[in-house]
Amino acid sequence: MPIPTPAIEAEELTKAYGKGSKAVPALTGLSFSVEPGIVFGLLGPNGAGKSTTVRILTTLSRPDRGRARVSGLDVAEHPGRVRRLIGYVSQKPGFDPMATGLENLVLQGRIHGTPARDARSRAAELLERFDLTAPARRLAGTWSGGMQRKLDVAMGLMHRPRVLFLDEPTTGLDPEARLELWAEIARLARQDGLTVLLTTHYLEEADHLAARLAIVDAGRVVAAGTPDELKSALGGDTIQAGLARPSDTEKARAVLGSIAGVGTIVAEGGALHARVTNGAAVLPGVLAALGAAGIDLAAVGVARPSLDDVYLHHAGRSFGEADRLGAGSPATEADLEVAAR
Numbered sequence: 001m002p003i004p005t006p007a008i009e010a011e012e013l014t015k016a017y018g019k020g021s022k023a024v025p026a027l028t029g030l031s032f033s034v035e036p037g038i039v040f041g042l043l044g045p046n047g048a049g050k051s052t053t054v055r056i057l058t059t060l061s062r063p064d065r066g067r068a069r070v071s072g073l074d075v076a077e078h079p080g081r082v083r084r085l086i087g088y089v090s091q092k093p094g095f096d097p098m099a100t101g102l103e104n105l106v107l108q109g110r111i112h113g114t115p116a117r118d119a120r121s122r123a124a125e126l127l128e129r130f131d132l133t134a135p136a137r138r139l140a141g142t143w144s145g146g147m148q149r150k151l152d153v154a155m156g157l158m159h160r161p162r163v164l165f166l167d168e169p170t171t172g173l174d175p176e177a178r179l180e181l182w183a184e185i186a187r188l189a190r191q192d193g194l195t196v197l198l199t200t201h202y203l204e205e206a207d208h209l210a211a212r213l214a215i216v217d218a219g220r221v222v223a224a225g226t227p228d229e230l231k232s233a234l235g236g237d238t239i240q241a242g243l244a245r246p247s248d249t250e251k252a253r254a255v256l257g258s259i260a261g262v263g264t265i266v267a268e269g270g271a272l273h274a275r276v277t278n279g280a281a282v283l284p285g286v287l288a289a290l291g292a293a294g295i296d297l298a299a300v301g302v303a304r305p306s307l308d309d310v311y312l313h314h315a316g317r318s319f320g321e322a323d324r325l326g327a328g329s330p331a332t333e334a335d336l337e338v339a340a341r
């Protein structure tokens, strides 16, 4: 069987913002490839380089080095053709709050050169699909956050792209709106055969939605595969010990660290997560040692590795910690870049 052309390819992308001693490295040799027709996740903490990668792939920014292709087309050589193939939903809202949902969609279609009549019928189709027909004639600024995010996605679909880029599509949504958007995104790949690249800093989002994913840390891909592959490659288990008294954390960490078979230990929110080769074999010793040290537990469990463990293994710190400490992105990142040119 011939190998299909990848829908998206990033090859050794390198980029720094600013010049000389003030340069901030954003990408440090980032590579990945996405087969057509799947939801692919770029998972990484704040400041990892996800948005920078998406802006390069969508022709909005240029790498210092490296190449990027969409459907086999080099984005630097064929920006116009690439733009017709792709839809892009940025991390920040893209709709006009002072226009109705319907107006936003039709305008988006007109920008892409769609005749007015076709734009209106495509808009109606998308409003129906995203369950937005009822509020369609109200100003988008008055809609709920979940409805506004769906409008942004619908706008990205107006010109029937084959590849859709979603930058942090569910950030800030409540759990119910998030689940609803997840279902819509999954449907785009499964029913319509679109290739969807989404970035996220939610582990459970990548786990739930992405058929394959690349974990990004400090501007490069540290691990890639299906969520299951990534977890099984780690081997072993995680013992999770919830402490009755969070003040015992450091003492408990020291006790665990002295037990044979216990690997990396992460403390977070009054619980310790310890990597072990065989959870069932090590657990009795762990309980005995903690008991002997006078440390009471509120909960204890053995779990298969999570994506957090995968990240910890490759990046050397826990995902939650990296996300909090992440350099973050300036609010007006795109504007800053334009100003820097």
Ligand code: ADP
Residues within 6 Å of the ligand: 017, 018, 024, 025, 026, 044, 045, 046, 047, 048, 049, 050, 051, 052, 053, 327, 328, 329, 330, 332, 333, 334, 336, 337
């Ligand atoms: P992510 O989307 O994963 O949070 P970004 O690609 O936005 O990461 O940012 C990667 C790094 O580049 C961060 O350190 C961020 O602060 C920096 N950065 C992003 N955009 C700009 C910009 N326009 N000017 C300066 N630094 C930037």
Ligand code: MG
Residues within 6 Å of the ligand: 050, 051, 052, 091, 167, 168, 329
């Ligand atoms: Mg971002």
